[in-house]
Amino acid sequence: MPAAAHRSGRSVMSTPDDINLRSEVPDTVTVEHRGEHEWRVTQRFLGDEHDNNHNVTWLRIRNPGPETPIRVEVIWAEFRYMADRGFGYLKHGDAWATVRGETTPTSTVYEFTAPAGDSLFGTFPWYGIEDESRFIETICARSTLYSVRSIGRTGEGRPINCLCIGDESKPSFVVLARMHAAESAGSWAVEGAAEYLLGDEARPLLEQYRFHLFISVNPDGVANGIKLTRMGPVEEYDMVRGGMTSADPTIVALREELFSLQPACLISHHSYLWSVPFLGVFERQVGLDMLDYLVNDDDLGNTGAWLVRFTGAERGFLRWECYSRFDTTVAFTELPWHHRLPDTISGQGVDILKATLAAHQHKLRARRGEMYVR
Known part of the structure; x- marks a missing residue:
């Protein structure tokens, strides 16, 4: 997908063979496909009267092909403590791993390899x-x-x-x-x-x-x-x-x-x-x-x-x-x-x-x- 598509903010249509990301926890994030292997995930803002500092982001990654490098940008609902927002968490089967991200004043970008099959990824491990x-x-x-x-x-x-x-x-x-x-x-x-x-x-x-x-x-x-x-x-x-x-x-x-x-x-x-x-x-x-x-x-x-x-x-x-x-x-x-x-x-x-x-x-x-x- 051309880089211009990412800059313009246009979403990318998926095919059945593509890697797919979706939220495991309803109504917590918006997932936008931005490029061939690139997504923007925006946390739900719950209102000024609520503490949005620890909102949930937990995604299922469905990869029908071989393991593939992907890029996930998380836009935070609140911007305090950005220095503590540098880690993501990947679960594949029963195995856990951390993913180091790059933080900006409003977001964290994670680049990692999506395993073949289903895996789970988020800003902290989720227990449902x-x-x-x-x-x-x-x-x-x-x-x-x-x-x-x-x-x-x-x-x-x-x-x-x-x-x-x-x-x-x-x-x-x-x-x-x-x-x-x-x-x-x-x-x-x-x-x-x-x-x-x-x-x-x-x-x-x-x-x-x-x-x-x-x-x-x-x-x-x-x-x-x-x-x-x-x-x-x-x-x-x-x-x-x-x-x-x-x-x-x-x-x-x-x-x-x-x-x-x-x-x-x-x-x-x-x-x-x-x-x-x-x-x-x-x-x-x-x-x-x-x-x-x-x-x-x-x-x-x-x-x-x-x-x-x-x-x-x-x-x-x-x-x-x-x-x-x-x-x-x-x-x-x-x-x-x-x-x-x-x-x-x-x-x-x-x-x-x-x-x-x-x-x-x-x-x-x-x-x-x-x-x-x-």
């Missing part, structure tokens, strides 16, 4: 409703220790699934992902925790706690590729900001579930567009104990960087209400992709689980007056 269903089915088939229940239905009628494992008579330990549904890393973090709890090392924990794992606590948001439970006022449909006041069915179900469980520990996973993993806590000693676990001597100078925030009162947030009402040990994360792959995020999910347990157990020992040795 079907991925959750597949994982729950697989892990429950592997072990009868796991059971699955629904804590309610969303506004669009989807079940809000919870994986459960451990002694039902023991204190509850809750791990949440996808309160902000567009932040996909949390689902892999919960997968990692779920796999870990089936291992020999975790066996004593199943006698001390009942674990409640939510891979996607906001199924409607996941299905629609948005941050909120549905489009509308942020105060009503943001699961964090509307936790105590919203009448949205998903938020009400989670609020009632948490207040019923009165968890000993609560982890809430997020994945905003930063480069360094973030840990938020309400208790200073909990944060220090978790950091002591997460960053060990082998990590120093390598990959052991964490940003820790000792947070004040977050009135109206469910995590704060659990802490203030039930003395819950709370940790909330941002697990940014930034060149990391799903296996790495799953490992971080295990580390955060173990670090939270260590900090909680230290808190209990300190209250009993026992000496704590690091």
Whole structure:
């Protein structure tokens, strides 16, 4: 196709033998074929009242021929943090790879080889409703220790699934992902925790706690590729900001579930567009104990960087209400992709689980007056 066609902005007609790109998540992007092996993908802008910084771009590439170099330009819906928008992610079969892109003030251009057959590409790895269903089915088939229940239905009628494992008579330990549904890393973090709890090392924990794992606590948001439970006022449909006041069915179900469980520990996973993993806590000693676990001597100078925030009162947030009402040990994360792959995020999910347990157990020992040795 002549270069002039690209400059003029004219779309290119496809034939059945051409490589084809289409969005896997409805109504999130516009895909424009600009040249023989060149596409422009424009993210949907959700409005000034919404955070457009982490909008979803997840594409299926169908290549009926041999592997072929292609060019994909992503026009971002928002232009903050452009320095952190340099990586794309390619999935072919079960294999993942990162793709380094070139950023401009408004876009990132990715040039890479499209594998033969079907592959998936996006600005961060996407974890959909079907991925959750597949994982729950697989892990429950592997072990009868796991059971699955629904804590309610969303506004669009989807079940809000919870994986459960451990002694039902023991204190509850809750791990949440996808309160902000567009932040996909949390689902892999919960997968990692779920796999870990089936291992020999975790066996004593199943006698001390009942674990409640939510891979996607906001199924409607996941299905629609948005941050909120549905489009509308942020105060009503943001699961964090509307936790105590919203009448949205998903938020009400989670609020009632948490207040019923009165968890000993609560982890809430997020994945905003930063480069360094973030840990938020309400208790200073909990944060220090978790950091002591997460960053060990082998990590120093390598990959052991964490940003820790000792947070004040977050009135109206469910995590704060659990802490203030039930003395819950709370940790909330941002697990940014930034060149990391799903296996790495799953490992971080295990580390955060173990670090939270260590900090909680230290808190209990300190209250009993026992000496704590690091």
